[in-house]
Amino acid sequence: xxxxxxxxxxxxxxxxxVTALVYAWSTEGALSSAGTxxxxxxxxxxxxxxxVNYANRDCxxxxxxxxxxxxxxxxxxxxxxxxxxxVVALGIAGLxxxxxxxxAVFKVAVVVLLAGLVEWMVLGWSERAGGDAxxxxxxxxxxxxxxxxxxxxxxxxxxxxxxxxxxxLRLDKDQGRIAFGVVAALVLAGAFLFAGKRKxxxxxxxxxxxxxxxxxxxxxxxxxxxxxxxxxxxxxxxxDTEVCLQVGADExxxxxxxxxxxxxxxxxxxxxxxxxxxxxxxxxGYPDEARAQLTVPRRAQVNLLFHNESDEAQRLTARTGEGxxxxxxxxxxxxxxxxAFLSFQAVRGGVLLVPxxxxxxxxxxxx
Amino acid sequence: MLVKPSRRAAAALAGLGLLLVGCAKDAPQDTFRPAGENAxxxxxxxxxxxxxxxxxxxxxxxxxGYAMWKFRDRGQEIPEQSHGNPKLEIVLTVLPAVxxxxxxxxxxxxxxxxxxxxxxxxxxVTGQQWWWEYDYxxxxxxxxxxxxxxxxxxxxxxxxxDTPVLLRIxxxxxxxxxxxxxxxxxRDAVPGRLHTLRMHADEPGIYVGQCTxxxxxxxxxxxxxxxxxxxxxxxxxxxxxxxxxxxxxEGTLAAEGESEYAAQCSRCxxxxxxxxDSGNPVLAEPDQSVLAGAAPNLTNLMTRTAFAGWTFDLxxxxxxxxxxxxxxxxxxxxxxxxxxxxxxxxxxxxxCFNELNLREWLRNPPAMKPMYTDPDKLEATDGLTRxxxxxxxxxxxxxxxxxxxxxxx
Numbered sequence: 001x002x003x004x005x006x007x008x009x010x011x012x013x014x015x016x017x018v019t020a021l022v023y024a025w026s027t028e029g030a031l032s033s034a035g036t037x038x039x040x041x042x043x044x045x046x047x048x049x050x051x052v053n054y055a056n057r058d059c060x061x062x063x064x065x066x067x068x069x070x071x072x073x074x075x076x077x078x079x080x081x082x083x084x085x086x087v088v089a090l091g092i093a094g095l096x097x098x099x100x101x102x103x104a105v106f107k108v109a110v111v112v113l114l115a116g117l118v119e120w121m122v123l124g125w126s127e128r129a130g131g132d133a134x135x136x137x138x139x140x141x142x143x144x145x146x147x148x149x150x151x152x153x154x155x156x157x158x159x160x161x162x163x164x165x166x167x168x169l170r171l172d173k174d175q176g177r178i179a180f181g182v183v184a185a186l187v188l189a190g191a192f193l194f195a196g197k198r199k200x201x202x203x204x205x206x207x208x209x210x211x212x213x214x215x216x217x218x219x220x221x222x223x224x225x226x227x228x229x230x231x232x233x234x235x236x237x238x239x240d241t242e243v244c245l246q247v248g249a250d251e252x253x254x255x256x257x258x259x260x261x262x263x264x265x266x267x268x269x270x271x272x273x274x275x276x277x278x279x280x281x282x283x284x285g286y287p288d289e290a291r292a293q294l295t296v297p298r299r300a301q302v303n304l305l306f307h308n309e310s311d312e313a314q315r316l317t318a319r320t321g322e323g324x325x326x327x328x329x330x331x332x333x334x335x336x337x338x339x340a341f342l343s344f345q346a347v348r349g350g351v352l353l354v355p356x357x358x359x360x361x362x363x364x365x366x367x
Numbered sequence: 368m369l370v371k372p373s374r375r376a377a378a379a380l381a382g383l384g385l386l387l388v389g390c391a392k393d394a395p396q397d398t399f400r401p402a403g404e405n406a407x408x409x410x411x412x413x414x415x416x417x418x419x420x421x422x423x424x425x426x427x428x429x430x431x432g433y434a435m436w437k438f439r440d441r442g443q444e445i446p447e448q449s450h451g452n453p454k455l456e457i458v459l460t461v462l463p464a465v466x467x468x469x470x471x472x473x474x475x476x477x478x479x480x481x482x483x484x485x486x487x488x489x490x491x492v493t494g495q496q497w498w499w500e501y502d503y504x505x506x507x508x509x510x511x512x513x514x515x516x517x518x519x520x521x522x523x524x525x526x527x528x529d530t531p532v533l534l535r536i537x538x539x540x541x542x543x544x545x546x547x548x549x550x551x552x553x554r555d556a557v558p559g560r561l562h563t564l565r566m567h568a569d570e571p572g573i574y575v576g577q578c579t580x581x582x583x584x585x586x587x588x589x590x591x592x593x594x595x596x597x598x599x600x601x602x603x604x605x606x607x608x609x610x611x612x613x614x615x616x617e618g619t620l621a622a623e624g625e626s627e628y629a630a631q632c633s634r635c636x637x638x639x640x641x642x643x644d645s646g647n648p649v650l651a652e653p654d655q656s657v658l659a660g661a662a663p664n665l666t667n668l669m670t671r672t673a674f675a676g677w678t679f680d681l682x683x684x685x686x687x688x689x690x691x692x693x694x695x696x697x698x699x700x701x702x703x704x705x706x707x708x709x710x711x712x713x714x715x716x717x718x719c720f721n722e723l724n725l726r727e728w729l730r731n732p733p734a735m736k737p738m739y740t741d742p743d744k745l746e747a748t749d750g751l752t753r754x755x756x757x758x759x760x761x762x763x764x765x766x767x768x769x770x771x772x773x774x775x776x
Contacts (some may be wrong), residue, residue, distance in 0.1 A: 297493040
């Protein structure tokens with residue numbers, strides 16, 4: 001009943017199972033060990049292969065049924081070599097790995113498995129669509145290319161974007177300049193070389209493109225594995241009382257930081273701490289007027305630029321509201337001759353002040 | 368394919384109708400009727416540009432039409448194909464370039480010419496979904512009129528006539544755009560940025576505009592107007608805005624309305640001078656309820672002619688038409704009466720008050736003007752509304768609130 005090949009494989013399967021049981025019985029903690037798992041895997045694999053052999057009678061059709069020489073599957077024209085069985089196998093393996101590791105792996109495996117199955121099915125069907133191999137291949141192309149090309153194109157684009165993004169997140173400012181300068185120079189040089197040839201070699205174009213794609217993907221994956229560079233945060237404002245109201249507070253904010261490049265234009269006002277110790281506002285709309293009062297809309301973002309024209313480092317503080325509703329926000333300690341940006345919202349009125357500066361306050365009105 | 372004559376006639380009629388739309392006289396937002404220095408400068412630039420562009424357009428369309436007619440398909444042989452005509456191509460490239468270059472000179476000059484600094488009045492304009500707030504700075508001067516205290520109003524921007532005014536424009540939530548077509552071009556209101564726009568109205572009158580940057584659900588209902596008054600009338604308007612609060616007489620509907628207002632409306636809307644039972648000022652805290660953190664100041668509501676983003680009239684259609692066509696000499700006198708305009712001296716009720724609009728609004732604001740106020744759909748804003756929610760007021764509450772608001776003049 002059993003064919004020779006299937007007997008061998010079923011026997012190996014049974015031996016694996018027995019060995020696994022013995023190993024598990026004789027070894028402490030073996031139930032969860034890799035050894036038991038491996039032996040059980042062998043049991044499953046041998047049983048599966050034995051089943052396959054049994055199903056196709058060891059592919060030995062002539063010995064069993066002479067009439068099947070012409071009709072058995074093994075006697076038919078073999079299908080074209082295909083990658084899809086391997087993809088399906090990869091998908092199944094991914095399902096198993098994903099089930100015990102990460103859900104993302106499982107989801108990707110499902111997609112791979114489904115894609116592989118669809119492709120394999122359509123390939124199998126198309127190979128029997130007609131008697132002409134060229135016609136069958138064309139049938140498959142017409143069915144699947146409208147699906148394959150957009151998907152593969154999107155995947156390729158995604159891979160390029162991913163690789164670029166990982167690379168740029170990894171490289172710091174100087175490395176980025178060098179890397180992309182070199183890449184740009186290479187592209188330019190390559191373009192010159194190709195432009196000089198009337199008919200560039202197809203093989204050369206393909207080779208260079210492949211090398212470039214592999215280099216990009218490799219660099220992207222390597223960057224992703226290394227993780228992104230550390231990015232320093234540059235707070236420009238503080239809201240603590242000990243910083244915003246005390247004179248000469250030690251704690252400094254990064255004076256080099258700018259909250260937003262665009263925010264330095266379209267300001268509500270420029271606030272100047274003069275060398276004589278006075279604090280004045282030059283308000284948009286009152287170009288030539290130094291004002292000691294500033295009106296800002298309630299709960300709207302207010303952007304000020306503080307200019308320190310005194311001879312020591314100072315900060316500008318906005319104090320609004322009273323009692324429990326008091327709110328403080330201040331700039332970094334700004335070096336003499338330097339400037340800093342202050343952005344805040346006010347719900348109630350208050351003052352703009354420089355800690356320690358007596359009498360130098362600007363009234364902040366919130367109508 | 369041949370087109371039926373009846374369809375051709377219909378298409379021609381539709382085109383003619385479209386053309387005749389340009390002849391509308393009752394078009395308050397007509398950019399071709401400038402009413403101030405800045406708008407006139409722009410008009411002086413756009414008219415010649417429009418004429419030349421129109422002539423060029425006509426010539427181009429005439430050529431296209433001629434070619435379509437002359438070479439229409441009549442079953443003839445396809446003529447010999449040719450490629451390129453260097454002389455023609457050079458002419459058709461150089462000619463538009465020369466025309467554009469010629470217009471660039473006055474256009475760029477005009478941009479610089481509009482950037483003046485001789486302002487005699489500065490007003491802060493703040494946009495939010497879906498209305499405009501104006502505030503006049505304490506201690507400033509506007510057209511020679513002192514502003515001793517801050518004035519906050521909404522919808523109607525009141526400016527002195529024949530005075531260069533500078534608007535400082537920003538936004539509390541999303542990007543809006545302020546535009547009064549007859550007085551100047553438009554300017555975006557961007558959160559966190561301050562943009563300026565000059566206004567100048569030659570003579571007293573009302574100039575209508577609307578938000579021109581799509582800003583959400585009720586963008587189409589975010590309108591505004593600039594009201595120009597002569598100096599004396601502007602002074603009277605400022606004095607009225609800063610007049611002390613007049614509490615309603617005891618025992619009246621308005622007095623009941625004051626309590627109702629304090630309970631229902633004052634969470635968001637400010638009425639300057641209103642105090643609680645302890646004599647403390649009642650201060651609105653709209654940032655607790657509204658995403659933008661602001662709601663229109665109602666201190667002098669009845670001096671305005673429209674409300675809710677200047678969308679719904681506070682005066683009747685007839686009074687509005689009369690006011691808008693009022694001669695500039697008498698416009699200010701009439702406007703300053705608010706909803707009491709055109710009311711006989713011995714009358715006890717205002718002749719022009721559009722009570723129905725206000726009642727309907729109080730009954731269910733989102734039904735009149737779409738806003739994001741459904742309590743079940745405010746997760747994204749932590750329960751804060753965008754616009755005024757339905758307060759489910761009863762008829763009695765609406766009655767007393769209308770009586771109270773009618774005295775805010």
